[in-house]
Amino acid sequence: MKFTLSWLRDWLDTDADPQSIADKLTAIGLEVEGIHNPAEALAAFRVAKVLTAEKHPQADKLQVLTVDDGSGEAIQVVCGAPNARAGMLGVFGPPGAYIPGSDLTLKVAAIRGVESRGMMCSARELELGEDHDGIIELPDDAPVGTAYIDYAGLNDPVFDVNVTPNRPDCLGIDGIARDLAAAGIGRFRPRASAALPGGFEPDPKVIVESGSGCYVFWRRVIRDVRNGPSPDWLQQRLKAVGLRPISALVDITNFFSIDQARPLHVYDVKKLKGHITARRARAGERFMALNDKEYEATPDDCVIADESGAIGFGGVIGGESTGVDENTTDVLLECAWFDPAAIAATGRRHGIVTDARARFERGIDPMKLSSAIEDAAQMIVELCGGEASEPRISGEFPAEGYPNRDNVVPYRPARLAALAGIDLPVDEQRAILGRLEFLALDPKDGESWLNKGQQQELVEKYDPASYWFVRAPTWRPDVDGEADIVEEIARIHGFEDLPSTPLERGDGVARPTATRTQLMERRLRRTAAARGLDEAVTWSFVSEKEAAAFGGGDWRIANPISEDMKVMRPSLLPGLISAAQRNLNRGASSVRLFEIGRRYLGDSEHATLGLLLTGDRTSRDWQTGKAQDFDAYDAKAEVLALLDAAGAPTANLQVFPDAGPTWHPGRSATLRLGPKTIVASFGELHPRLVAEHDAPGGTVAAEIYTDAIPAQRSAGRARQAYSPPALQSVVRDFAFVVPSDVSADALVRAVRGADKASITSARVFDRYLPKDGDLSLAIEVTLQPGDKSFTEAEIADISRRIVAAAEKLGAQLRS
Structure with missing residues (x-):
């Protein structure tokens, strides 16, 4: 929700500065995401007078001007505007000023041999309009030398407020002003609606069908309007909040959507075919x-239709066939109230996001219909001329359910201290509710806004000595119980005054303990960070396309935030890929990310650690000196280190090639405990996936399935004392010529199995493949003696068994 300071002051009488207003908004639960003043970019521009205008000696379409910008100096400017002339007043930009519409910074320059020390500007060059036929012309009384933003009233900060879904009233500036006034920032300025006399019956008629999703449809017809551009003040306000001015009639409806959270719609009467009906769509209807x-409507959609068929989705978006344009002379103004659930469902079903939908689906004030249509009709007549009809209403609100126009909440003032820890006198609580226009009634009062039957029913049910009856205003559909009343009082009083009170520990409550999974994740997080990986936290939702690329999504969101968040992720890699790409786009040369989270597969959610490496490695190629790319072995090294930290039996892991369709078929693998239990997948991503999802080139990744790591067997909770071997270990290297179908992992496992008692480790430390010859693998074997040192004969015997084990796989000791 965006609004300007001047627009807010239409509803709020205050002299508070923008930062004080922003601080108070955030304090009362309306978080300000930013304050931006577009006029700051135009601070250098001044009102200036053209003293002389002479033809350029070298160009027929240029003039040489002398300009007075209030400094007392005649400044020479070369100008190509056809309307530039001596005596006129315009807007001057000196050297050093930035021209936003042209994306250039002015400097002293020679134009066709004549020096120019600045620029007289057009509206488009300052992004104040589309006019570029000439420079801005100001009235004769414009004060020379004055900052143009002050003269034109452009110095108007724009607030960007994050409105939570439960506050539909704050999608209008009047609602924000009301909250600020209640919190002590200024005084709220209610706006009285004056009835606009009507001279005729509105035609066409409107029919509201039961069950259509539309309950009430106010309308007025205004004849003989002129739908030209809206006035500058209205265009300026809409552009300040990010809306594009279209025409006076459309701009008026957009104005009320922002001003009072009241969506309106206008139809060109001459384009309508017969009467209007609010109904459910018929199969196959398109507009x-x-x-x-x-769009093709469904029978679940509420449509506004005439005799030709659907002409718009009610409360979501109108149709082109009945839209107003510059030739419109008769207009029908709609001010309706729709079922919020139906509006939300239609918007999601068709992927339509509009300001009208955002307001209707949250619940607009049902009692503002008559005043809004009067205000809007009045503005149309003032800006576009014409004669208005009588206002007429079709349909009615439902007898029960939402909207509850008489929302009465039983409230105990003592609950404020119990729920919020704030001890406020009852008179102060009542005063805060009154400032928010909540009416708090003591049940013992004789006269009230409750009817006698309702009052008697509440008094019998609730103790008059403890309870008030609080009626929420009609623009607050979110207020439903005592806790909501407590929240209203607490936020206006000040959340910063809530005491920090620790919960009492009951007798016999054990000390907090962490589960095995939590302890494992802590170790993994510390180890990953120690190895130079940065932790990322990404969305658990992905698009259908991303889910399909990583195995398909079994968990679908019933009410997704957007099309890109419709499926619960089957892998952590889509989020890491996006995060890596954003970092590289912002200048990072090397990205090393990890994330601990959950994958959502058909049976359940699965604890997982994902990691991704891309960009330049810190090490450089020893031959070229250039930075190296990451490869699958880097991912494998990270996986093994993390698995070791997690307590996995890494010595028993087997490497199986080809990790599946997500991974590169020749540069990926899985680590398994046996043929079925996959503990991790690692390697390069599949080239097809890289291309389809714009993944960074040279990316390697891995996923560790932490829920597949078996629990460690331990006799007790105490850590065993460190007991190093008493004797020095012996290291021997072996080089084998290996058949092409034998993996390095199989060779290492065979070597280690040659003498399990003496061989404590074996690893490949070199790989040599000549241009014309067989593959050679060098393996380092560590022998650990027990109670006595090895003799040369014992070492030779173990070596023979190692060679024999390798030969069973077809490997031969290299000569």
Whole structure:
């Protein structure tokens, strides 16, 4: 929700500065994401007078001007605007000023041999409009030398507020102003609606069908309007909050959507075919919407239709066929109230996001219909001329359910201290509720806004000595119980005053303990960070396309935030790929990320650690001196280190080639405990996946399936004392010529199995493949003596057994 300071002051009488307003908004639960003043970019521009205008000696379409910018100096400017002339006032930019519309910074320059020390600017060059036929012309009374942003009233900060879904009233500036006034920032300025006399019955008629999703449809027809551009003040306000001015009629409806959270719609009466009906769509109905997209409605959608068929989704978007344009003379103004659930479902079903949908689906004030249509009709007549009809209403609100126009909440003032820890006198609580326009009634009062039957029913059910009856205003559909009343009082009083009170520990409560999974994740997190990986936290939701690329998504979101978040992730890699790409786009040369989270597969969620390496390695190639890319072995090294930290039996892991369709078929593998239990997958991503998802080139990744790591067997919780071997170990190297179908892992396992009692480790430390010859693998074997040192004969015997074990696989000791 965006609004300007001047627009806020239409509803709020305050002299508070922008930062104080922003601080108070955040304090009362309306988080300000930013304050931006577009006028700051135009601070250098001044109101200036053209003293002389002479033809350029070297160019027919240029003039040489002398300009007075209030400094007392005549400044020479070369200008190509056809309307530039002596005596006119305009906007001057001196050298050093940045021209946003042209994306250039002014400097002293020679233009066709004549020096120019600045620029007289057009509206488009300052991004104040589309006019570029000439420079801005100001009235004769514009003060020369004044900053243009002050003269034009452009110095108007824009607030960007994150409105939570439970506060539909704050999608209007009036609702934000009301909250600020209640919190002590200024005084709220209610706006009285004056009835606009009507001279005729509105035609066409409107029919609201039961069960359509539309309950109430107010309408007025205004004849003989002129739908030209809206006035500058209205265009300026809409552009400040990010809306594009279209025409006076459309701009008026957009104004009320921001001003009062009240969406409106206008139809060109002459384009309508017969009467209007709010109903459920019929199978196969299609219409072209105002966003230039065609939609096929479903029987679950509420549509506004005429005799030709559907002409728009009610409360979501209107149709192109009945939209207003510069030729519109008669307009029908709609001010309706729709079922919020139906609006939300239609918007999600068709992927339509509009300001109207955002407000209707959260629940707008049902009692603002009559005043809104009067205000809007009044503005249309003032800006576009014409004659208004009588206002007429079709349909009615449901007898029960939402909207509850008489929302009464039984409230105990003592609950404030119990729930929020704030001890406020009852008079102060009542005063805060009153400032928010909540009406708090003591049940013992004789006269009230409750009817006698309702009052008697509440008094019989709730103790009059303990309870108040609080009626929430109609623009607060989120207030439902005592806790909501407590929240309202606490936030206006000040969340910063809530005491920090620790919970009492009951007798016999054990000390907090962490589960095995939690302890494992802590070790993994510390180890990954110690190895130079940065932790990432990414969304658990992915798009259908991303889910399909990583095995398919079994868990679908019933109410997704967007099309890119419809499926619970089957892998952690999509989020890490996106995070890596963002880092590289912002100048990172090397990205090393990991994330600990959950994958969501058909049976359940699975604890997983994902890691990704891309960009330059810190080491450089010893031959070229250039930075090296990561490869699958880097990912494998990280996986083995992390598995070791997690307590996995890494010595028993087997490497199986080809990790599946997500991975490169020749540069990936899995680590398994036996043929079925996959503990980790690692390697390069599949080239097809890299291309489809714009993954960084040279990316390697891995996933460790932590829920597949077996629990460690331990006789007790105490850590065993460190007991190093008493005797020095012996290291021997062996080089084998290996057949092409024998993996390095199989060779290492065979070597280690040659003498399990004496061989404590074996690893490949070199790989040699000549241009014309067989593959050679060099293995380092560590022998550990027990109670006595090895003799030369014992070492020779173990060596023979190692060679024999390798030969069983077809390997031969290299000569």
